[in-house]
Amino acid sequence: MSKRTRRTAFSVVAGMVVTALVTVAAVQLNTQPAGAADCKTFWVAPNGDDAAKGTEREPWKTVTRARDEIRNKRLNDHQNCDITVNLKAGDYPVTSSIDFGQQDSGRNGHRVVYRSVDGPGKANLQGAEELTGWTPYKDGIYKTSFDKSKPFYTLFEDGKRATNARYPNRATDDTWAPYLTSILYQEDKMDVHNWLWGKPGDWDPNWDMSQASVTIWSGGSWSWFTDTIPLLDTNFKKTQTTLKYFTRFAMVNSRGGSRYYFQNSLSFLDQPGEYYVDFKGGEVYYKPRAGTMDGVKVMRPTVKTVLNLAGKSPQDRLHDVTFDGLGVQYSDFVSWYRVGWNAPGDSGVEHKYPEYDRQIELPRNQFGAITLTNTSNIDLSRMHISNTGYTGVFMLYANDHTRITDSLLENIGNDGIKVEGGWPGEGDLTNHHTFSNLFIDHIGELVPGDAAGIELMDTGNNTVTNVEVKHSARYGISLESRPEVQDPDQYESGNTFKYIKLEEMGLDSGDMGAFYTYGVDNQEPHPIQNTVDQMVIGDVIPDPSMPDAGGTRGVHMDAGGCGFAISNVQVGKVTDQKYQSYKCNTVSNVDWEAGFDTSKMEYDKIGVLPTFPYDVAGR
Secondary structure (H helix, E strand, C coil): CCCCCCCCHHHHHHHHCCCCCCCHHHHHHCCCCCCCCCCCEEEECCCCCCCCCCCCCCCECCHHHHHHHHHHCCCCCCCCCCEEEEECCEEEECCCCEEECHHHCCCCCCCEEEEECCCCCCEEEECEEEECCCEEEECCEEEEECCCCCCCCCCEECCEECEECEECCCCCCCCCCCCEECCCCCHHHCCCCCEEECCCCCCCCCCCCCCCEEEECCCCCCCCCCEEEEEEEEECCCCEEEECCCCCCCCEECCEECEEEEECCHHHCCCCCEEEEECCCCEEEEECCCCCCCCCCEEEECCCCCEEEECCECCECEEEEEEECCEEECCCCCCCECCCCCCCCCCCCCCCCHHHHHCCCCHHHCCEEEEEEEEEEEEEECCEEEEECCEEEEEEEEEECCEEEEEEEEEECCCCEEEECCCCCCCCCEECCEEEEEEEEEECCCCHHHCCCEEEECCECCEEEEEEEEEECCCCEEEECCCCCCHHHCCCCCEEEEEEEEECCCCCCCCEEEEEEECCCCCCCCCCCEEEEEEEECCECCCCCCCCCCCEEEEEEECCCCCEEEEEEEECCECCCCEECCCCCEEEEECCCCCCCHHHCCHHHCCCCCCCCCCCCCC
16 A cells, blocks of 8 residues: 555544444435334424423424433443434524534444434524614614624625625625725835735725724735735825734735725615624624615524534544534634735644645634534535535544535535645545535635635545536635645545536636646656546636736646546636646546547536435526
């Protein structure tokens, strides 16, 4: 066995605790082995009572009550069949993250199953609470109070994300533009990361910027990442503001300014569907879309993570648990956001490849509406994950054999699904995942600069099939390492991408591909270790304000991106090349080369399958 494919001690231990796999079909039918009449089954309902018996006629009210019954009585220690928790249809408010640890695992080859008994998406875990007590303010704006010790950073009206009041106003609900553009104030200020100068006359000195922030495509002449950072103070005479934290890149690059907009000022609240949060005063202002608050439900997030699935360590993982058909709706964003550390070594921990500090999320941002850490054989099937403040499913460091299948993810703050392994050369911690029959729609709503439907980092032996991603400012699917990492220390081999459909990608980003890789397998001789087959990519056309000369591509194998077999791929219109790569991959039957044969395309199998459990027709 080669060094590239050898499992680490962590992975081996995780594999040892798993003695059998249960198929998704078996979970959905709740099948049990013959003679298993004593299999434990519990019931939960929105109108239940945690002091009840947990039966169908006397259900509990919360998932945590069912979890604690299994945990405290150690019902899973001697399993001879699956334990099932049936959640009846309705909304389940989540005011603090629901935690599952290694003690909640399935045992003896069986699973603990939490399922929506009335069908997919019917039992809905809501990480939000309704804001009430609205009173008229002025100009069609209403306001109400909230507990200022519990701030929030996104908002929803009747299941649709509201816009933090901004200037300039966005053109449509589906676009991030238009923008202002920063300028070079002085020659010696070209490399600054915390001072922003605007064009004279762009800012109104009557604005109240005391609690405002800026969302900026730092980097100037390129549009790669977005930072959202609070302002410290603003000098209107100089058209200059100071940011509380450094941006990823400088405000001006190659004499080109960065696109940006301001947000969270009452001065900007002039459009229906916008809100402003007065964090100091504990008040929120909102302008409803219909002009009145009558019959309108406004929800504020209560948690950043709804389901937190975390074993004790890579050697002691949470395993063999299924979540089937659950809705996970609403989660929070953060007060400020930047992608990664700015320089190698900034993490403060010595690593073999410190450059990876720049690639991963800051520790404060390593979470999702569903977060997995130290897990094995976790199933997320027929899920409906929506309206998240940040990433939908975040898989951090040590996880193996996760299956996310037959699920709808929509209106996601950052990535739909993100897998982030450990540092290269320090142990293959995350591998053998399956992402199948997924529809991922409207991603990067709050972090457009680096969003992907599925982002895989430092992970291998994964299967991605029958996936459809739609409406992203940047990527559809990405696989990333670092170009400095030597081949034996990378863990990105053995990945299969098949029957993929990517539409409306690169809507506001440059130097990208709808299918994107970065720094994978850069050393000779580049053996084939990953495959891409049967993929259709629609037009990849960005907003006209995007200045990046790198443009948009269908397939971009960046900073290496080698060792791939790419076949049967069709790409729509792009602003640059349909395919960009070093000559280190094998390519066959692709529409950017002569002789493309459409008869070899299996169009009927590309995207989600006819068995997909949610109605996504016409999207």
